[in-house]
Amino acid sequence: MPLTPIKIFILICGFCSRFHAIEYPPVQTQNEVLHGSDVSLRCDVPLLSESSTLHWETDREETSNTTLMYNNSAYIILHTVDERNEGKYYCRLMKNRTVQTVRIHTLNVISHSYNAKNKNDTIYRQSSSNSDVLLICKSSKKYDSLKWTWEQRPNSLIDLIAVEKGKEVQLKGPIKPGRRSSTTYNSQALIFHISPVNFNYSGTYRCITNIGIYTTTVLRTIRVSVEPPDGVLRNQSVVLTCELSEVNDSVTLVWLRMEGNRGVLVKQQITTEKNNTLRFTVNLSSYETDPLRWQCAVFTENTLRALAPVTISLTSSTTNAPSISTETTTVKKHAAHKHGRHTLACVLTLFTGILLGALLYYCYRKRKSKCYSVHSDRQESEPVYINISQMRNNRERSNTLGNRENSPEIYRNIRRNRYGKPNVNIRDETPGTSESVTYATIYFNKSKFQT
The missing domain is CATH 1.20.5 (Single alpha-helices involved in coiled-coils or other helix-helix interfaces)
Structure with a gap:
């Protein structure tokens, strides 16, 4: 029976659908983790288009924990797991309105925090006001004494919290305990809560019983910053900085530009050297500052260990300037x-x-x-002595000419009477002769006097 074009098309579609089913078979894994530790889950697909999504779900609901889509992979971090985190986790791919389960991960939480392999449990926390660490020392046996110690650097052991049978809890050390720290004696559990987490809180924390070291937790802190810190123009270049404390093994730092939950690689740095503090910066040009949400991701052996988000704030004058x-x-x-x-x-x-x-x-x-x-009053208050004979000669000359304006200038002492009229008093002390000189004192009203 010859193959028609329609049959060939149907066979190709069936083959592709079968190949698609084989390409993404559900993979099942199972893992046991200690009480109080961190768990990172990863789910991969060969190709993830822009229209498709990859996310984690649980038996009960879609998880609200840290989720990241990056390089065709979906990551989830579970902090400080306990019995409530037990169950199945489903990694599901949604594409063309169809949902396919890619991976099923079963998580079992061990009731105690004792590490039989005697390995350090390393956790990562961002240094921020809303970040916290819950150090849980929980055993299946009873002990007479329990305490948490902190060693920020070698040979710098400090007691943080301690309790003995029949005694109250003693708080020691420079780190202030959070509200979830133990307050009463419990022979099987001792909790030290750190909130918020400062960058210099990194180091080695040990739970020690009256027998010896029970569990060890290594804390690595991470912090991010943006320059300038007070807001930038939309087309202004900025510098993002990511710092990681106490690097002892192979670590990869990645700066991601966030588009929803999808991270786009901008820059990465791999280090294998031991460093007290690893500093990783990226200079963003103007076109890269448009996306406001960024994250610094920390990977160890392809496992996501921490995410530190940072938001670039724009000044109000250029918020609407695209x-x-x-x-x-x-x-x-x-x-x-x-x-x-x-x-x-x-x-x-x-x-x-x-x-x-x-x-x-x-x-x-x-x-x-x-x-x-003051000057006028001084002149007006001083008495003036004149020559009477000279005044007579001047008066006769003025009568001859008929002009009163040519009368001689007379220096006077002004005194007002009670009616505001001038008073002129002339007193001759010697007979009036042509050679004799007569002195007189004249008082007049200056405002009504006319020469």
Whole structure:
């Protein structure tokens, strides 16, 4: 029976669907973890298109823990697991409105925190105000004494919290315990809660019983920052910095630009050397500052250990400026604002100068008027002695010419009477002869006197 084109198409579709089913078979894994430890799960697919999503779910609901999609993989981190985290975790791929289960992970939590393999349990925490660490020392046996110690650097052992049978809990050391720390004696469990986590809290924490070391937890802290810190223009370049404390093994730091839960690689750094603090920076150009959400991811052996998010904040003047032309307009507005402020300052300075000049001129006139008044009073209060004979000759000369304006100038002493009229008193002490000189005192009203 010959194959028609329709049959060939049906066979190809069936083969592709069968191949698709074989390509993504559900993989089942199972893992046992200690009580209080961190668990990182990973799910991979060969190719993840932009329209498809990959996420983790549990038996009860979609998990609300840390989730990241990066390089065709979905990651999830479970912090400080306990019995509530037990169960099945499903990694599911949604593509073309169909859902396919890619991986099934069964998680079993051991009731105690004792590590039989005597390995250090390393956890990572971001240094921030809402980050915390719960150090749980839980055993199946009873002990007379329990305590948590902290060794920030070699040979620097410090007791943080201790309890003995029949005694109250003793708080020691520089780290203030959080609200979930133990407050009463329990022969099988001792909890030390750190909240918030500071960057310098990294180090080795040990739970020690009256027999010896029970469990060891190594804390690595991570912090991120953005420069400038007070907000940037939309098209301004910025610097992102990621710091990791106490690097002792192979670690990969990655800066991711976030598009929803999907991370896009921008820069990564792999280090195998021992460092007290690993510093990893990335310089972002103007077009890369448009996405505001970024994350610094820490990987060890392809396992996601920590995520530290950072958000680039924009200044309010350029929040609605998505393009370069709009940015140029904003710059012009800033220039106009600056010019306007300069003009206003000049006007205020000029106005202040005018007021100051007017005040100085007023004070000068007032002082001059006062001085003139004092001088006039002084002249008016002094008696003046004149030659009577000379005054007669001048009067006769003025009568001859018929002009009163040519009368001699007379120095007078002014005294007002009670009616405001001048008083002229002349007293001759010697007979009036041509050679004799007579002295007189004249009082007159200056306002009504006419020469």
